[in-house]
Amino acid sequence: MSTLKMPASLPDPIINENAKIVLKRRYQRKDADGIVYESVKELFWRVASAIAEEEAKYDGSSYKPAKLAREFYDLMTTYRFLPNSPTLMNAGTDIGQLAACFVLPVADDIEGIFDAVKHAAMIHKSGGGTGFSFSRLRAKDSVVGSTGGVASGPLSFLKIFNCATEQIKQGGTRRGANMGILRVDHPDVMDFIKAKERDGELNNFNLSIGLTEQFMRAVEKKEDYDLVAPNSGEVVGQLNAREVFNILVNKAWESGDPGIVFLDRINRDNPTPKLGEIESTNPCGEQPLLPYEACNLGSINLGKCYLKGKNGHDSEIDWEELKRIVHLSVRFLDNVIDASVYPLDQITEMVGKNRKIGLGVMGWADLLYQLKISYNSQTAVDLAERVMKFVRDESRSASKLLAKERGEFPAYPESVFGEANLGPYRNATTTTIAPTGTLSIIAGCSSGVEPLFALSFVRNVMDNDKLVETNPFFEAAVKDADAYSAKLMEEIAKVGTIKKMDHLPEELRRVFVTAMDIEPIWHLKMQAAFQKFTDNAVSKTVNLPNSATKEEIWDIYWKAYEFGCKGVTVYRDGSKISQVLCTGDDK
Numbered sequence: 001m002s003t004l005k006m007p008a009s010l011p012d013p014i015i016n017e018n019a020k021i022v023l024k025r026r027y028q029r030k031d032a033d034g035i036v037y038e039s040v041k042e043l044f045w046r047v048a049s050a051i052a053e054e055e056a057k058y059d060g061s062s063y064k065p066a067k068l069a070r071e072f073y074d075l076m077t078t079y080r081f082l083p084n085s086p087t088l089m090n091a092g093t094d095i096g097q098l099a100a101c102f103v104l105p106v107a108d109d110i111e112g113i114f115d116a117v118k119h120a121a122m123i124h125k126s127g128g129g130t131g132f133s134f135s136r137l138r139a140k141d142s143v144v145g146s147t148g149g150v151a152s153g154p155l156s157f158l159k160i161f162n163c164a165t166e167q168i169k170q171g172g173t174r175r176g177a178n179m180g181i182l183r184v185d186h187p188d189v190m191d192f193i194k195a196k197e198r199d200g201e202l203n204n205f206n207l208s209i210g211l212t213e214q215f216m217r218a219v220e221k222k223e224d225y226d227l228v229a230p231n232s233g234e235v236v237g238q239l240n241a242r243e244v245f246n247i248l249v250n251k252a253w254e255s256g257d258p259g260i261v262f263l264d265r266i267n268r269d270n271p272t273p274k275l276g277e278i279e280s281t282n283p284c285g286e287q288p289l290l291p292y293e294a295c296n297l298g299s300i301n302l303g304k305c306y307l308k309g310k311n312g313h314d315s316e317i318d319w320e321e322l323k324r325i326v327h328l329s330v331r332f333l334d335n336v337i338d339a340s341v342y343p344l345d346q347i348t349e350m351v352g353k354n355r356k357i358g359l360g361v362m363g364w365a366d367l368l369y370q371l372k373i374s375y376n377s378q379t380a381v382d383l384a385e386r387v388m389k390f391v392r393d394e395s396r397s398a399s400k401l402l403a404k405e406r407g408e409f410p411a412y413p414e415s416v417f418g419e420a421n422l423g424p425y426r427n428a429t430t431t432t433i434a435p436t437g438t439l440s441i442i443a444g445c446s447s448g449v450e451p452l453f454a455l456s457f458v459r460n461v462m463d464n465d466k467l468v469e470t471n472p473f474f475e476a477a478v479k480d481a482d483a484y485s486a487k488l489m490e491e492i493a494k495v496g497t498i499k500k501m502d503h504l505p506e507e508l509r510r511v512f513v514t515a516m517d518i519e520p521i522w523h524l525k526m527q528a529a530f531q532k533f534t535d536n537a538v539s540k541t542v543n544l545p546n547s548a549t550k551e552e553i554w555d556i557y558w559k560a561y562e563f564g565c566k567g568v569t570v571y572r573d574g575s576k577i578s579q580v581l582c583t584g585d586d587k
């Protein structure tokens with residue numbers, strides 16, 4: 001608990017109805033009988049004061065902890081910025097583990113495998129999600145030296161990880177989420193691709209195939225490529241790249257599983273290649289990390305950075321305000337690293353070396369609605385680049401400032417920045433775009449950089465609670481257009497979209513588009529635009545109508561590669577949902 005006293009003048013936060021339920025259920029502190037003893041105001045003060053208190057360690061700081069705590073409190077309670085869930089849940093408590101994202105190595109021996117199972121369990125308990133590369137495990141049926149027997153392969157071990165996860169609730173509130181990645185040149189790749197064919201199988205895992213550029217070139221030329229035994233480096237077989245790619249596309253069409261990640265692209269952005277190669281991401285794919293690395297995330301609500309046009313001027317983005325928020329948020333996230341207690345020494349050491357943080361955005365669709373720009377337009381894509389470039393540049397300049405105050409990240413000299421003399425920075429990465437599954441509910445904004453799923457809908461949150469939501473910007477615009485009626489709202493809630501409502505003004509239908517109204521290519525262009533200026537990766541789903549063909553998915557996968565995305569997730573409406581715990585619906 002922080003020693004900073006809550007000021008008497010601290011305003012009560014305004015909390016939306018959905019947030020009240022979520023906060024009470026998952027975030028406010030409870031006693032041993034499950035009775036909530038912490039108010040929302042106390043919750044945000046607990047977090048603000050615990051994170052601000054870290055400031056006191058640094059003599060060169062430009063802030064006094066008490067003043068900073070107040071600024072952090074205001075930042076969070078006006079929903080301009082929120083840190084990832086583990087920070088909200090655990091800051092200033094005995095658990096003290098504040099990061100959402102971890103990657104653990106899985107070594108090719110029984111001890112190593114079960115170490116990873118144990119470490120994952122410890123991380124899940126503290127509210128974090130884990131990613132693993134299974135690529136180092138020897139293939140099924142290859143010889144085990146110590147026993148003369150045969151190996152059971154990555155897939156059988158994956159089931160053990162899945163089972164262990166099933167039994168452990170994160171911080172006693174939710175089950176852990178995992179990412180499992182296998183390289184496309186692993187001999188067991190076909191089994192891995194089919195691993196989730198049966199419903200419910202491996203339900204605590206997102207699976208992705210790690211594609212290499214060599215593989216993609218073979219796809220283009222319809223050539224065979226080599227399967228390589230990870231333990232011996234020997235070529236043990238070949239597959240036709242185009243056929244494997246087609247199977248991946250078919251799987252995406254059927255169920256969205258497994259996803260794909262582009263390993264070479266990810267490693268081109270690895271800021272510290274001398275510390276190792278990136279082989280996996282966190283569960284939702286937005287955070288590639290080295291083995292034993294962790295990263296804490298935070299998201300700025302762009303919907304709050306809207307400046308209404310006055311005296312005949314157009315509405316625009318409040319760049320000054322955005323800059324202020326970015327600088328405070330970077331300081332917040334850097335302090336989170338110090339405040340966090342990691343469940344393993346190896347993690348403490350790795351995090352200490354790179355000090356990665358992942359500042360991202362949410363409320364993007366809300367901002368576009370306010371600016372009257374349709375999501376599926378070049379104007380929106382261009383603005384996405386401009387906004388994210390601004391966030392990245394400002395976050396880097398904030399990180400530079402912190403480096404002056406408190407020193408650069410220890411691996412800086414051997415990092416790509418150090419070698420190019422670009423820094424020094426306090427953090428090896430500063431930007432990541434998270435799904436913001438729960439954060440967006442708390443802030444009452446659109447999630448991440450996704451379009452709205454529906455203008456008005458009934459949301460199932462957690463067990464059996466049902467929450468009705470209408471987008472406030474839409475409601476206001478309908479009223480402005482003199483088109484509001486209770487009957488109309490009811491109709492919209494049934495279908496979610498106004499695309500086919502010809503009786504509504506054209507301008508409304510142009511601006512207020514939803515996920516399914518947007519052609520898949522615009523989803524992808526938007527992802528690519530944000531990726532261009534994001535150090536880590538972007539969480540985004542390319543939504544497709546049920547009628548989408550396999551050829552269309554082929555095209556999306558290929559373009560994702562060409563556009564420089566780090567991975568791609570598609571979801572065809574009505575196909576089997578097998579995503580792990582990453583939308584508000586699951587929490």
Ligand code: CDP
Nearest residue numbers: 084085100128129284434435436437438439
């Ligand atoms: O909104 P919130 O901070 O709860 O999380 P998010 O932005 O939806 O997800 C960010 C990351 O948190 C994921 O990529 C996972 O690493 C982790 N996570 C998890 O471990 N378990 C969950 N049930 C949800 C998210």
